[in-house]
Amino acid sequence: MDLRFTDAQPTAEERRVVERATGIPDSESHDRVRTDSNLRIFRTGRRSVVNRRHLLLPALETVQSEIGWVSEGALMHICRVLSVPPAEAWGVATFYSLISVDPSPPQVWHICDDIVCRRQGALDLIDRFESGELQPPDSRWAPSPCLGQCDRTPAAYIQRAGKDDMVVVGPDTARLNGLSPDRHSPNGRPQPPPIPQFGQPHLRLLRRVGAVDPGSIDSYLAAGGYQALEAAVRMGRARVVAEVKASGLRGRGGAAFPAWIKWETVANSPEPVRYLICNADESEPGTFKDRVLMEDDPFSVVEAMTITGFAIGARRGYLYIRGEYPLATKRLSRALQEARRQGLLGEDADTGVDFDIEIRRGQGAYICGEETALMNSIEGLRGEPRNKPPFPTVSGLFGKPTVINNVETLCNVLDIVTEGGDAFAQLGTAQSTGPKLFCLSGAVKRPGVYEVEFGATLGELIDLAGGLPDGLHLRAVLLGGAAGSFVLPDLLSMPLTFEAASEAGVSLGSGVIMPFDQHTDFGDILTRIAEFFRDETCGQCVPCRVGTVRLEEALARLRRQPRPGDKDLIAEIDLAMRDASICGLGHTAAIALRSALDLGLL
């Protein structure tokens, strides 16, 4: 393409970082690097150019994390190296909230002020930042949507130019000097154990969490790791898919779609190139279960992906993880290295399974958890969802058949393979099989990830978390996250299954259970939710781009001085967003608000 670039040049450092991120030496840049030979002939490598586009996000992300911001020179350099039109690269860079196109100090504090944190110290923390009382050196700060640390509030995620990013949680957050890099050392085990149910015998998904060293493949192997892969190879691809089908496994990301349908469609595709994506962009406010799995049992994620890749005939898997999970990213990267070193992963793996995994870091966009937005994000496009059909199983990543499941869903595959699909299906109920992780946060004594069999009731889960703190009683529960709905205590006896939830007109979503006490200002909570959707909508389709704003405006009026018909207006907006939006974000953005209004919480 006859692209036009501005004259801005990268610094030597930026040049080095881009080369490292893309693996493309300057001499192969599509820019006019002048050598004797290319003054006479030049292969623009148009086809390889297309193949470079997917390096755009990694390039931007690496420059951001090494330099602290993406300058015009760096952006132009990336464009030259990858043959990306500058306007498009600009469109991508300005899509992600963690990428700064303005000069930025070396540290950027993203302080969570989302639903849980804001009621547990975050607002006070922000006040202290705002007043200048708290002022980490060489830094700026910004409020952030949920960081997936709801069991240890308040939380902040810190981008640190040229150093590892960090997350600080709980009392540490305010103790600026108490930043402990140990939290991020691969072998450091956070204390206390990361899950309240640690050591309990019924645990399946969580059984290794806290029990194995997440940095050691030997530790994982000693705990029975990689037996499932061995079994899968023995069984053969078709059997693995058949077992998953027999297991009745349904997706744990929110849509509860039967996993086997995706797997079978892709496994039987005539297209030889297929992909597996592990959706680790866990960004639904109140959700942190996948983080716990990835941080404390990373090898199981790798093994589960390897089995899935094997079963569907994919040679490459992508693990797309949200940028705000630096520890999980680090441990997974290390797990991949270890697995490759041990011959358990990669093209020449001793297992005979030709499959490798690449990690892609998201850069601050909730919408990229939507499966097709995630694919666009990997491809180096803006994270805008695609219209469906075609579905990813037919035309997914790079237009190829793709299975995409989230971390928890995939981790179930280990037991399905070792114990058989039928055994798995014995757990839970007929339509909701297997174990399920729930994220308890908010007004509970012991917030955390809890594993139960499908069928436990809402009340039982809250009890597992110790019930509400003393003196508080339950006013309502937000079920399923910001995209979920409020329920009243009358549903405490509801079994947490897909079918029971559906019957009650609610959704389990990503497994969020967030109790609220009698002192809750629901107006404040709902406003934060409305802001969240407005900030996180990609802006592509009209119903969602404008609808989220109109919802927020109507809510603002409701809290102060309602106009007649504002509640009806919210219902009208909701209906149009559910019916006409492209993706799930628009479909669900008004659910919490409408449920709160219906239940009289506002």
Added chain:
Amino acid sequence: MDDAEVVILWGSNARAAHPIFFHRVIRAVRRGAQLFCVDPRRSESAEWADLWLGIDVGSDIALSNAMAREILSEGLENRRFIERSTLNFDEYARSVEKWTLERGERVTGVPAHAIRTLAHTYARADRAQLCWTLGITEHHNATDNVLALINLALLCGHVGRYGSGLVPLRGQNNVQGGGDMGAIPNKLPGFQDVENDELRAKFEKVWGASIPPRKGRHLTLMFEAMEEGHLRGLYVIGENPADSEADVQRARHLMEGLDFMVVQDIFLTRTAQMADVVLPAAADWCEAEGTVTSSERRVQRVRPALRPPGEARTDSSIISHLAAALGHGWGQPTAEEVWNELRSLSPMHGGMSYRRLEENGGLQWPCLDEDDPGELFLHSRLWANPPVGPLAPFHVVEWAPPVDSLTADYPIRLTTGRHLDSYNTGVQSGSTASPLRFGGTLDISPEDSAEWEIAEGEEVRVTSRRGSITVPARVDHSLRPGLVFMSVHFPEQADINKLTIEAWDPKSGTAEFKATAVRVEKAPALVG
């Protein structure tokens, strides 16, 4: 074009010169076509190519012959097509025998492996388009250049089929139509030979006048005739030779020596300023009724949207009045009446009534009668079994270097071309304030800029064997050392044709604008 597998742009920067045609190239590329560009410059078009071959200016025949030899030695030629539909193959095959890839590399400057790649890809493609522009035709051996490309197409059977063909891209909106209408020295309208008595008689009957039985002179011969004193008067319609001719100082000098010159134009061009009489004309495309014919032989109607300014009149009105003044009562026929007369005389236009042109958004000739949809592509007759009409001959063409040779005194090759936002000598495009325009410059490679210590914007003196001009330099990455470029658009600022050579192709009369030998120096500082 959309469905071609291989597209070669040879001596064409269509991205800038034929932008809407290039949309089709992009479309083909998106559908998986491979694009090759043969061009001394790594032009905007070349940036889209799978492979760009930066040949030396004027070495096109060497490249073509080397490709042909490679195709033959690998047995990639289309034997059945050659045997059934072509003539003179054996002689041609012998003539390219000496053009090994190595020799091709020596003469063109392009590595042998790239020549091989192009040859193989072109020959193996099911559907391949070979497109060219002035990079092929503005040479002293223009016709041979074109024949060399035709040879390649015949060799591989890439003519006369859907998606395969030879595509000369026309530079002006009606240069094709001008030829169609007989505005060439040896043809009557519809490419009917002026020296054919029967055809001439047909026209004479309708026109009620006798037509000289000999072909006339083309532009270059006219200047020779002026030089020799045979041609003393000139009627110039819509042409600006005082700016556009190669070795323009000679051309101006000759026109100044004429007894009488009439210029009919919409502008007071440099040529018009030299005229004895100027007839102000209307702009055909927006102030007059008529037809034009595009590169793809598509005849389309133009219509008046504006009233001509002042005393300007349409060309047909001026000519009719002129005829009346010369004693011929043609009246004032409408454009459609003129067109219908043409249709009655030119069989290939026979089916193109105004009504059909309107309904179909134009028609592609030949279109013999009102039921004829016109032809999407020509020469399909060659594929009939047996072929219809004359067989297609190969032509032996020998490479000859540009006339203006590089020597120690003139070591640099200057070539010319167009920019996207400008057009020819700039009389049309120049009045639009284009945000893209940077004016007349001498474009030089970064290496030469460094070696000659000439910075962007610095004034340089460019000298050829014919003249010398001073222009600002511009550093252009599309050039390699030893190759410099000027656009043709700014004769006022950069009178490039003071430099160019009037060496011309004896068959077509085209001058060798594309290859001038120059030296480049820092301009002497102006002393106030």
Added chain:
Amino acid sequence: MDQPDTAKVATEMVQVTIDGASVAVQKGATLLEACQQMGTEIPTLCYLETLTPVNVCRVCVVEVERNRTLVPACSRMAEDGMVVSTDSERVRHSRKMVLEFLGSSVDLSLAEDEVGDWMERYGADPARYGPVSAPAAAGERDARKPGHHHHVNGETAEGVHQPTKVDNTLYIRDYSRCILCYKCVEACGIDAQGTYAIAVAGRGFDARISTEMDLPLGDGACVFCGNCIGVCPTGALMFRSEWELRRADLWDPQAQSVTRTVCSYCGVGCNLELHTQDNRIVKVTSPQDHEVTSGHLCIKGRFGYDYVQNLGDVEQNSIDEVLQAARRRSPK
């Protein structure tokens, strides 16, 4: 390889029911095409025959049985046995809301005429969201950061209003009128011109059409083909001449005529539609259904007409000439 290829497409048909009537359409046809075949009008904003459907405006949604949500007619393929309603309560509601959302946030006063008709047909009332918010300062919207929250009070309806970008002699960008239909991006990039000078930047309500770094057009990759203007449905992108005439209140569609002719430059044969007022060309378009151009032109074809325009004594530029000509007729 002996004979000329003939491209033949097998025409498999599928049967769909639209508003109770059955229709057979070619496999691969969209619901929109099926509706057009039946003469059923479907409103569209971001759809254009010559561009890849992006299905973002959602005004073309229809109801398909057994689909949880409505589907965009412009891009959804017709499938055998589909039962489609194009005017159900749900369809009417979503269309109304989409039109209200746009009408309450964007200046639609120069949008294609049908938009007003649709507003009426679907009972859209953009005013019910309150007065539109004050225009943003120049460049403010372009500087907005993804995820950064702009607080609202609910008294006004957030809009995209902002000053017009006037940074070159050929055309202007008035993003107060931009509905973000992506047409200009597609025409500039993948679907025609291949220049990629503009793209969508930012996110959410702050998403906008932008050059890289929000540079003025002439400083970026733009080659001024004007194909973005050619496809803009709302007047957000406009010829400088039209904009100046409108600004001077001299734009007079009644006094205009459109003449189809052929471009005077290269030999490709692009058809032009010359829009003239007061014997001056005020804008140039190309017919979308013209085989050669598909409605797209280059800088010469679209803007290179000044040489038949600089006719009077005005020295500056042809826009002044055009304005003068218009003023002579209408002494407003």
